[in-house]
Amino acid sequence: MISRTHVLVCGGTGCAASKSTEIMAQFEKHFLAKGIEKEAKVVKTGCFGLCEKGPIVVIYPEGATYANVKPEDVKEIVEEHLLKGRIVKRLLLGDTEAQDVARSLENVGFFSRQLRIALRNCGVINPEVIDEYIARDGYAALGKVLTKMKPQDVIAEMKKSGLRGRGGGGFPTGMKWEFAAVQKADRKYVCCNADEGDPGAFMDRSVLEGDPHSIIEAMAIAGYAIGANQGYVYVRAEYPIAVQRLRLAMDQARGYGLLGKNIFETGFDFELEIRLGAGAFVCGEETALMTSIEGHRGEPRPRPPFPAVKGLWQKPTILNNVETFANVPVIINKGADWFASIGTEKSKGTKVFAVGGKINNTGLVEIPMGTPLREVIYDIGGGIPNGKAFKAVQTGGPSGGCIPAAHIDVPIEYDTLIALGSMMGSGGMIVMDEDNCMVDIARFFLEFTVDESCGKCPPCRIGTKRMLEILERITQGKGELSDLEKLETLANSIKQSALCGLGQTAPNPVLSTLRYFRDEYLAHVVDKKCPAGVCKAMMTYSIVEDKCKGCGICAKRCPVDAISGVVKLPYRIDQGKCIKCGVCMDSCKFAAITFK
Amino acid sequence: MKSLKDLEAIRDRAKQEMSLRETENKTRIIVGMATCGIAAGARPIMAAFNQELELRGLHSASVSITGCVGVCRYEPMCDVIDPNGDRTTYINLDAGKVRRIVAEHIVNRRPVTAFTIGAAER
Ligand SMILES: Cc1cc2nc3c(=O)[nH]c(=O)nc-3n(C[C@H](O)[C@H](O)[C@H](O)COP(=O)(O)O)c2cc1C
Ligand code: SF4
Ligand code: SF4
Ligand code: FES
Numbered sequence: 106m107i108s109r110t111h112v113l114v115c116g117g118t119g120c121a122a123s124k125s126t127e128i129m130a131q132f133e134k135h136f137l138a139k140g141i142e143k144e145a146k147v148v149k150t151g152c153f154g155l156c157e158k159g160p161i162v163v164i165y166p167e168g169a170t171y172a173n174v175k176p177e178d179v180k181e182i183v184e185e186h187l188l189k190g191r192i193v194k195r196l197l198l199g200d201t202e203a204q205d206v207a208r209s210l211e212n213v214g215f216f217s218r219q220l221r222i223a224l225r226n227c228g229v230i231n232p233e234v235i236d237e238y239i240a241r242d243g244y245a246a247l248g249k250v251l252t253k254m255k256p257q258d259v260i261a262e263m264k265k266s267g268l269r270g271r272g273g274g275g276f277p278t279g280m281k282w283e284f285a286a287v288q289k290a291d292r293k294y295v296c297c298n299a300d301e302g303d304p305g306a307f308m309d310r311s312v313l314e315g316d317p318h319s320i321i322e323a324m325a326i327a328g329y330a331i332g333a334n335q336g337y338v339y340v341r342a343e344y345p346i347a348v349q350r351l352r353l354a355m356d357q358a359r360g361y362g363l364l365g366k367n368i369f370e371t372g373f374d375f376e377l378e379i380r381l382g383a384g385a386f387v388c389g390e391e392t393a394l395m396t397s398i399e400g401h402r403g404e405p406r407p408r409p410p411f412p413a414v415k416g417l418w419q420k421p422t423i424l425n426n427v428e429t430f431a432n433v434p435v436i437i438n439k440g441a442d443w444f445a446s447i448g449t450e451k452s453k454g455t456k457v458f459a460v461g462g463k464i465n466n467t468g469l470v471e472i473p474m475g476t477p478l479r480e481v482i483y484d485i486g487g488g489i490p491n492g493k494a495f496k497a498v499q500t501g502g503p504s505g506g507c508i509p510a511a512h513i514d515v516p517i518e519y520d521t522l523i524a525l526g527s528m529m530g531s532g533g534m535i536v537m538d539e540d541n542c543m544v545d546i547a548r549f550f551l552e553f554t555v556d557e558s559c560g561k562c563p564p565c566r567i568g569t570k571r572m573l574e575i576l577e578r579i580t581q582g583k584g585e586l587s588d589l590e591k592l593e594t595l596a597n598s599i600k601q602s603a604l605c606g607l608g609q610t611a612p613n614p615v616l617s618t619l620r621y622f623r624d625e626y627l628a629h630v631v632d633k634k635c636p637a638g639v640c641k642a643m644m645t646y647s648i649v650e651d652k653c654k655g656c657g658i659c660a661k662r663c664p665v666d667a668i669s670g671v672v673k674l675p676y677r678i679d680q681g682k683c684i685k686c687g688v689c690m691d692s693c694k695f696a697a698i699t700f701k
Numbered sequence: 702m703k704s705l706k707d708l709e710a711i712r713d714r715a716k717q718e719m720s721l722r723e724t725e726n727k728t729r730i731i732v733g734m735a736t737c738g739i740a741a742g743a744r745p746i747m748a749a750f751n752q753e754l755e756l757r758g759l760h761s762a763s764v765s766i767t768g769c770v771g772v773c774r775y776e777p778m779c780d781v782i783d784p785n786g787d788r789t790t791y792i793n794l795d796a797g798k799v800r801r802i803v804a805e806h807i808v809n810r811r812p813v814t815a816f817t818i819g820a821a822e823r
Contacts, residue, residue, distance in 0.1 A: 109751055109764050111721050144751075165722045166729065166763035190731070190766035229722060239708065240715030248705045361711075362702045370703050 108146040110187055113163040115228065116149040117314050118307075118346050119156025124176055128160055131179035145187055151315015151350075153228035154469030155215070156307075158198060163228070172198040215466050218485050220447065222455050223271075223308075223431040224471045227315030232350050235357040238318040244363050246437035247322050250329055251371040259330040260286055263433070265441035267453030272298050272389075272426025273504065273530050273606075275452075275519040278433075281423055284413035285331040288421035293333035295324050296398070296417065296424040299340040299347070300382050300389035303502030304553060305533040308457040308469055309427035313340065313347035316431065317354035321364065323433035325375045331423060334374045339394050342381040351379060386503075386557035390605050391424045393559070404561050405605035426531070428457055448474030452518035456529065462498075462536040465490050475516040478508065482536060493538040497621070501530030503550045503557075504610030506617025507543070526617045528610075542639035543622040544629055548576040550614040554607060565608030568599040572615060582643040584630035593619065644700055646683055646690060650675040652697035659689035659698065720760035728762040728807055729782040743777040749799040750779075754807075762807050775818060781806055790818040 114120075114129045129147050136142040153161045158172040162182070169192050171182065178196060185191045221227075230237035238244070250259055264279030285293060297320060301309040313320065324336040340348055355377055358364040366374045380398050382388045388403035395417045397403035416422025432454060436444045445453050452474035458481065461467045465487030472481060482488065482495060489495050497507040506527035508515065515521050519529050537546065551573045560566045572595050578584050596612030603609045619626060628634045635643045648659075648668075653675040660668040660676055667683040670676030678689070690698040702708060732747045743766075750764045767780070775792035781802065782788050789812045791802060798816050805811050814820060 108718075108721070109747070113722070166727070166765050188766075230719070236711055236715040237719060239712045240719040242712070244708055245705075245712070248708055252705060369705065 108144055109166075110141075110145040111148050111165045112145060112187075113148045113150045113165070113228070115151070115153055115159055115161040116232075116346075117152030117156065117159075117311060118344070119152065120159035120161060121346060123160050125160040127176045128162065128174055128179060131176050132183065135180055135183040139183060139188060141183075141187060148231045149233065150230065151227040151232050152311040152469065154224065154311065154471075155198070155466075156469075157467045161198075161228075167192070170198040171196040215468070215470070215485055215487070218476075218480060219471050220455050220473050221471050222435050222444075222447075223312060223428045223457055224315070224469065225435065226319065227311055230316065232315050232317055233353055235318060235354065235361060238316070242438055243318050243434070244322055244358075244361075246434035247325050247329075247363065248369055250326050250437055251369050251373055256286060256330045256332065259326065259437070262437065262441045263330070266436045266444040267441075267448075267451075268429065268432055268436060268444065269452065269519065270426055271428035271432075271456065271531070273501075273528070275529060278425060278429055281413060281425070282327060282330050284411070285333075285421045285423045288414060290421050292335070292418075292420045293331055294417045294420060294422040295327045295331065295333045295336040296395070296422060297324055297336065297338040297427060297430055298389060298391070298394060298424055299338055299344070299427045300384075300394065301341060301344075301427075301531065302384075302386035302389040302557075303504075303531045303533045305461050305502065305535055306459045306531045308459055308532055310344050310347050311469055312427050312431050313344065314350055317347075317351045318358065319431045319434055320351070320427060321354055321358050321377060323430035324377060325364065325368070326433055326437065327423060327425070327430070328375045329373055331421070333423075334376065336375065336377045337380050337398055337417070338377065339380045339382055339388075339398060341384045343384050348379060348381070355379075385559070386553075387559045387605070387607050390607060393605070394424065395422065404559050405607075407604060428532070449516065449518045451520055456517070456532060458500075458532045458534045460486055460534045460536065462534075463489055463493065463538040463541070464536040472517070474518045477514050477516055479513045481517070481534070482513065486536065489536070489538050493540065496537045496539055496541060497543070498537065499527075499535040499546065499550075499614070500533065501528035501610075501613070502533040503553045504528065504606065504613055505530045505533075506613045507537070507546070507621060509621040511621075526613070526620055528613075540637055540639070542580075542635050542637040543618040543625050544576065544580055544635075545637075545639045547615045547618045548573065548580055551576060551611065554611040558607065558611075562602075562604040562608060564599045564602040565604070565611065568595055568603075569608065569611050571595055572599075572612065576615070579626065579629050580635075580640045580642065582629070582633045582640070586627075586630050588630060589619065589623075589626055638701065641685060644685070645680055646678055646685065646687070646698055646700050648676050648678060649697050649699060652695055654695050654697070656694070658692050658694070662688050662692040664688060717758065717760060721763055723760075726761070726784045728784060730762055730764045730779055730807075731767045731782065732764065732779045733767055733776060745796070746777045746779065746794045746799060749796050750803070753800055753803040757803065757808070759803070759807060762803075775821065778818070781812070783810075791816045792818050792821055 114125050132147045136145050155161050160174050162171040162174045185193050260283050268278045269275045299309050387393050388397050390405050393403040393405040412422045448454050455471050455473050457471045470485050495510050497509045499507045508525050522528050555569050555573050558565045575588050596616050599612050600609050628636050655673040665682050667679045732743050777794045778792040780790050805813050
């Protein structure tokens with residue numbers, strides 16, 4: 106009998122951490138208890154992109170989406186929803202106002218404006234069952250390519266689609282494949298970059314966890330197109346669930362003859378291996394990644410020669426990002442023209458963003474290229490919490506920059522972001538509100554790159570360190586006006602002379618905040634004030650005379666005796682002694698103490 | 702797996718099972734299944750719908766349940782909601798009626814007026 110109900114439970118990293126495995130077991134248990142185990146079925150899926158609200162449970166055919174489900178809630182869901190057909194409203198995703206119609210995923214604002222191509226199967230199929238991938242036209246693209254297309258047709262199709270790399274650089278994928286295809290060599294390689302080093306980005310993990318077969322299929326297609334029979338997926342070791350699902354998917358594909366020798370009896374062989382990276386940011390850079398696969402220390406090397414000519418073991422190699430690959434089977438199945446009809450003139454298709462920071466709906470969103478930033482922040486993201494003002498958004502992670510509120514109507518595509526001094530990057534999007542200090546943000550990202558610099562070339566090793574020291578001085582209130590110029594000079598020379606992309610882009614967050622928020626830097630170095638109230642060193646506790654009743658409590662509580670005064674008259678804080686512990690502020694019953 | 706045909710065979714088999722998760726363009730059959738409905742034999746009705754759909758390999762319709770509809774004397778009953786939102790309420794169902802509803806309403810898109818609540822109230 107076909108089940109009449111499918112209970113989809115998210116098995117992504119986020120939800121697994123909040124007990125989704127136990128929830129699945131609870132469902133199975135209650136199905137048995139109620140004798141409906143033949144009618145209802147539990148399906149483990151990949152990430153829905155709503156991890157913050159996880160664990161997520163979606164029940165079909167209604168398509169009702171439950172959020173923050175706890176193992177204790179399962180009994181109620183089974184008894185009410187599955188047995189009586191009554192949606193459990195208190196657990197529904199989104200505003201839970203009385204509503205008779207089941208809220209389906211498609212109706213929730215968060216999803217209704219998205220267009221899911223790369224994430225098409227995430228949260229829809231069970232990634233551990235190859236048949237579910239095949240049911241959604243999985244491996245049909247590989248079949249089509251091998252039986253009906255020549256390698257050059259595949260490359261022509263990729264070029265026509267306009268697909269550009271989703272890993273950061275935005276290089277046209279078809280062109281990259283063509284460079285490698287025209288090389289004459291006895292061996293060639295296809296590599297997948299699943300290193301995902303940008304802090305805050307997790308779309309690659311979600312694809313690997315939720316739809317691993319799409320990557321396997323795409324890599325085989327790429328292999329056929331360039332003439333390679335061997336592929337490597339470079340995944341960071343911190344992604345155990347992704348690695349385990351990918352391994353399982355590879356075994357299943359081999360079992361079906363979709364990997365290995367003589368695929369679809371066409372004489373085409375393709376094998377895949379996984380390589381675990383230790384998680385250094387620089388290992389995501391293409392030359393460092395290949396050096397690391399070869400078993401050496403992951404350090405970049407100068408280009409040219411480009412990997413398409415001399416890559417892995419000196420053989421022609423292509424490297425693409427996970428999300429880039431995830432688009433490939435769909436392009437083959439639906440055609441380049443269909444894909445090219447989505448997006449803008451120079452940026453085709455969609456892009457997945459990991460939206461985080463000061464925003465109501467955090468999570469993964471996939472939107473057509475050219476969607477205005479405003480729509481992402483307000484319509485999909487649900488705006489800024491607590492009625493605060495939107496200040497800026499950081500895209501491109503530590504290599505990118507910020508887009509200030511004045512540019513909120515910018516259409517999101519590769520070139521517009523670059524024109525604003527930021528970049529698409531791998532798709533991290535961190536939203537900042539009025540309480541964020543932009544100098545501190547720049548310091549945060551630079552600190553990350555200083556830690557991650559491999560140290561091979563001096564501009565990056567020494568230069569970024571000097572920049573960080575200056576920023577630290579500024580945030581401690583010890584900056585000078587001339588520091589701003591020094592920062593700019595250093596930044597520009599590092600950009601020009603560093604060996605790899607890490608160093609070349611490291612100054613971007615500093616340059617971009619200097620460009621849009623120079624007044625905040627000036628407030629720090631001239632007035633010695635942090636307008637957002639973040640840089641503690643520049644803030645002081647003080648007593649507002651009008652409000653102080655002279656009770657003396659604060660003076661008694663102060664651990665370093667920094668407060669003095671005469672009873673019934675306003676007290677005073679000695680700034681030289683104050684250690685900024687904040688005890689006085691908590692102890693004052695009259696709210697007479699401020700911290701600014 | 703040797704050929705595209707093999708792949709298609711797996712796809713078609715798996716698709717049937719997966720079609721439940723598509724919400725667009727579907728006819729929804731909702732069977733009343735609160736206490737009164739269950740007492741009136743709604744469970745076999747639901748099973749009958751499922752069996753009939755499976756037999757005919759129909760992916761365009763799904764069966765789900767709802768609570769008390771408030772007109773217990775007509776149980777077992779069901780609502781059929783067409784993709785365009787039109788709702789038809791069938792009452793006093795039995796296995797024979799289920800077969801005809803699937804054949805005429807679901808397959809041929811012609812509601813079986815004689816079994817509807819409107820016919821009984823007239
Ligand atoms: C420091 C540094 C880190 C990078 N990290 C990643 C990464 O984590 N994932 C990724 O796909 N690309 C990363 N890249 C970009 C890769 O070098 C390469 O351009 C990309 O994987 C190519 O694939 P695509 O054309 O499909 O985007 C990084 C680049 C640099 C300079
Ligand atoms: S730029 Fe930085 S990360 Fe890149 S090679 Fe030089 S030191 Fe290493
Ligand atoms: S506790 Fe408040 S009111 Fe009392 S002396 Fe301190 S600042 Fe003044
Ligand atoms: S891990 Fe469950 S929604 Fe992302």
